[in-house]
Amino acid sequence: MDFLISSAHAQDAAAPAGGAMFNLLFIGGMFLLFYLILWRPQAKRAKEHRELVGSLSKGDEVLTSGGILGRITKVSDDYVTVEVSEGVEVNLQKSAIGAALPKGTIKSI
Missing domain, CATH: 1.20.5 (Single alpha-helices involved in coiled-coils or other helix-helix interfaces)
Structure with a gap:
């Protein structure tokens, strides 16, 4: 074969x-x-x-990555204090700030 x-x-x-x-x-x-x-x-x-x-400096209006609008009242090395309403302040890490807004944005809302 x-x-x-x-x-x-x-x-x-x-x-x-x-x-x-x-x-x-x-x-x-x-x-x-x-x-x-x-x-x-x-x-x-x-x-x-x-x-x-x-x-970032005191008085800046910011938008956090979580969607909170506020005005910075105090700045330290790693943290900022943001006033979200009159008398209501929140401490946040600087890295949580998503954007700086033009002055007067919060009042116009």
């Missing part, structure tokens, strides 16, 4: 031209895409938030 089946001989497969270079460019492109889409915008937002937190 062996005479009906011909023997298969393995041939050396030629590597596609530029295969290794394509793989390196593909991986490099993925890193570039990751940098442009994810890392760079996140770093920019973090820098803007650090600048916002660093510039």
Whole structure:
């Protein structure tokens, strides 16, 4: 029966031209895409938030990340005291401040 089946001989497969270079460019492109889409915008937002937190001062009107509007009455190294209503003050971490509002925003609401 062996005479009906011909023997298969393995041939050396030629590597596609530029295969290794394509793989390196593909991986490099993925890193570039990751940098442009994810890392760079996140770093920019973090820098803007650090600048916002660093510039907080007494009398600023702020919006917390929880949605509370208030006026800063006291600032320390890591915490701020925010007056949310007349006579009602809340102590918050500086990182909980989401945005600084223009003066007069609270009165207009």
